[in-house]
Amino acid sequence: MSVLSFPAFTARLRHAEHVMGTVVSFDVPLSARDDGSLDSAVRWLHWVDRIFSPYRPDSDVSLLASAEVTVEACAPEVAEVLAACAFVRELSGGYFTSSPGGQFDPSGYVKGWAIERAADILTQAGSASHLVNGGGDVQCVGGRGAEPWRVGIADPFRPGRLALVVTARDHAVATSGTAERGSHIVNPVAGRPASGLASLTVAGPSLALADACATAAFAMGPELAREWTESLEHHEAFAITTAGEAWQTTGFSRHISTD
Amino acid sequence: MRRVILAVTATVAGLVALLSFKTHSPSAERTVATPQQPPSLPSGERAITGNVADTAYGPVQVQLVMKSTRIVTVNILEQPSSTEHDLQLGQLAFPRLIGETIAAQSARIDTVSGATYTSGGYIKSLQSALDNGV
Numbered sequence: 497m498s499v500l501s502f503p504a505f506t507a508r509l510r511h512a513e514h515v516m517g518t519v520v521s522f523d524v525p526l527s528a529r530d531d532g533s534l535d536s537a538v539r540w541l542h543w544v545d546r547i548f549s550p551y552r553p554d555s556d557v558s559l560l561a562s563a564e565v566t567v568e569a570c571a572p573e574v575a576e577v578l579a580a581c582a583f584v585r586e587l588s589g590g591y592f593t594s595s596p597g598g599q600f601d602p603s604g605y606v607k608g609w610a611i612e613r614a615a616d617i618l619t620q621a622g623s624a625s626h627l628v629n630g631g632g633d634v635q636c637v638g639g640r641g642a643e644p645w646r647v648g649i650a651d652p653f654r655p656g657r658l659a660l661v662v663t664a665r666d667h668a669v670a671t672s673g674t675a676e677r678g679s680h681i682v683n684p685v686a687g688r689p690a691s692g693l694a695s696l697t698v699a700g701p702s703l704a705l706a707d708a709c710a711t712a713a714f715a716m717g718p719e720l721a722r723e724w725t726e727s728l729e730h731h732e733a734f735a736i737t738t739a740g741e742a743w744q745t746t747g748f749s750r751h752i753s754t755d
Numbered sequence: 756m757r758r759v760i761l762a763v764t765a766t767v768a769g770l771v772a773l774l775s776f777k778t779h780s781p782s783a784e785r786t787v788a789t790p791q792q793p794p795s796l797p798s799g800e801r802a803i804t805g806n807v808a809d810t811a812y813g814p815v816q817v818q819l820v821m822k823s824t825r826i827v828t829v830n831i832l833e834q835p836s837s838t839e840h841d842l843q844l845g846q847l848a849f850p851r852l853i854g855e856t857i858a859a860q861s862a863r864i865d866t867v868s869g870a871t872y873t874s875g876g877y878i879k880s881l882q883s884a885l886d887n888g889v
Contacts (some may be wrong), residue, residue, distance in 0.1 A: 512877075512886045519877040521886050523865060607871070629882060631871040640865055643823065648881065650869025656881055661864055673870030697868060 509534070515541045516549070516607060518631030520614070523640075525623055533621030537614040537628070544610040547571050550601045561600040580704065581605050588712035588724070593684040608633050608670060608707025615703075633670040633710075635703040646753060650675065652695040652736055659695070659736060662751040668703035672696050672714035683715040692717035694738050699751050700731035709733075718743070796820060800827060813837060 509529055511522040520541055528534040547570075549555045556570040567575050581594035581602050594602040611630035615637050618626045625638040627645055636645040644663040651659040652675040662669060672681060673695035683690045696714045700706035709731060713721035718737045725733035725745050732748040796802060800822045807816045813835030820827045831849050835841040867882045877883050 510886050512883070514874050517873060518871060519874055519883075521866065521882055627866055629866045629868075631873075631877070632867065632869040632882070633871065634866050634868050645866070646864045648864035648867045650867055650881070652870065655879070658864070658867070658881075669868040671868045671870060676870040676872045676876050695870065 511538075513538050513541065516545045516610070516630070517551070518607075520611065520631070521629040522614075522618075523627040523629075524618060525625060528618050528621065528623050528626065531621050533618050533623065536621070537617040540614055540617060541610055544573075544606065544613075547573065548577070548602065548606045548610075550599075550603060557600065557602065577602050577605055577609065580609065580708075584705070584708040584712060588709070588716075590685050591683070591715045591720075591724075592708055592712035593682075596682045596684065604711045605704065605708050607631070608668075609704035611635050611707075612668065612703040630703075632676070633668075633703060633707050634664075635668045636664045637666060639665045649697050649734065650695070653740065659742070660734070661753040662697075662699065662734075663753045664699065664751065667699055667701060667751075668706040669697060669699050670703060670707035670710040671698075672710040681711060681714050683717070685715075690715040690717065692719075692738060693721065694736045694740075696721060696733060696735040698725065698731055698733050699748070700728075706731065799823075802830075804832065807833060810835070812841065 507526045509522075509524055509526050511524070511534060513520045513522070515538075522528075522534060522537070524534055546552065547556045550557055550561065552558060556565070556574050559565040560567065560570060560574065567578065578594065581592070584592040584605065585594070592604065594600060594605065596604065607630050611628050611633060612635045615626065615628045615635040618628075619637055623637065625640065627634060627636050627640075632650070634647055636647070639645055644665040647662050647664050647669045648658040649660050649662060649669075649671060650673075651657040652673050655675070673693075674680070675695065679689040679691075681690045682688070693714050696710055698706045698710040698713065700709070709725070709728065710733075713725050713733060713735075716724060718735065721733070721735060722743055722745070725731065732745045732751060734742070734744040734748050736742045800820055802818050802820050804818045805816060807814045814833050815835070816831075816833035818830040818832050820830065831845075834845045834849070836845070864885070866885060867880065869880075872880055872882075
């Protein structure tokens with residue numbers, strides 16, 4: 497075997513962390529373990545969970561929801577998240593909300609934002625090639641060595657199978673759907689569970705925004721979601737309807753891997 | 756690199772496994788097919804020739820044609836051919852194994868995007884398999 501003719505691959509490490517009610521998977525260079533940045537990213541996610549979990553009675557979000565504290569008394573990141581939620585709400589014409597059940601719960605924004613920040617922590621420590629996947633929402637930094645990252649999009653109708661593969665470099669890929677937890681996304685405009693889509697994927701530079709846009713577009717249903725995602729700059733979308741039909745925005749094809 | 760070695764190993768192992776299923780009548784004269792020279796390669800592609808693997812039914816040698824780190828095709832340079840059965844089986848087995856090798860790596864992914872799973876749902880997920888190096 498002419499093993500030596502291959503370029504050397506950087507040694508890599510995979511890590512899976514149970515946090516925020518899901519599992520966050522890391523694919524990082526070994527240096528991220530050695531310089532402590534992987535630990536920092538993991539600690540950050542647990543901190544976010546403590547501050548933002550609506551399931552912890554003592555979290556800032558729970559205390560804020562029950563009006564026991566003001567925003568000013570919370571961690572400064574809470575105000576940052578609130579502002580971002582208001583921005584996406586505006587951007588989506590009200591299809592994104594930080595109070596889906598009538599009660600303050602910014603979870604729809606927090607997870608993507610926290611994952612993107614975790615990826616930033618690794619970047620700041622010097623990594624130029626890593627990937628963080630929070631329960632199915634992915635932030636890619638750089639590529640996997642010289643090649644782009646390859647992100648499989650789950651087929652909502654066939655568990656364990658892929659609908660297609662997209663390539664991503666310095667890009668985020670977020671998918672909203674009913675395959676894992678049922679009809680949990682509310683259409684806040686109509687005040688009932690979102691319907692018409694089985695899965696909707698948004699690719700864009702930032703996971704915080706791509707994830708929130710995927711949630712908003714899913715709530716819109718197939719027709720409006722297509723029109724809206726087509727209008728978004730720097731973002732592309734791919735969707736599969738409950739009838740099994742697929743559509744994509746005009747620029748999405750450059751993400752699709754054909755090899 | 757590890758993937759490539761695994762792919763070669765899997766191809767040869769799969770081949771040996773398939774050959775093992777047949778009832779083989781050893782013949783005294785065991786001829787070896789003349790190694791075929793593959794056509795010259797398009798730019799960006801390169802060929803990696805494996806060592807000759809001695810199987811119970813005769814020598815097997817495969818060659819991978821690579822583009823970057825991906826397998827484009829697999830050439831069989833040497834295969835057991837001492838009986839008519841060897842040749843027939845080779846005609847059936849090789850295309851299937853080559854197809855599986857290429858299909859398996861063309862679906863190569865680093866991660867999976869999908870509806871958010873819970874900690875419990877993760878266990879059954881494709882991402883969990885990837886994290887465990889499957």
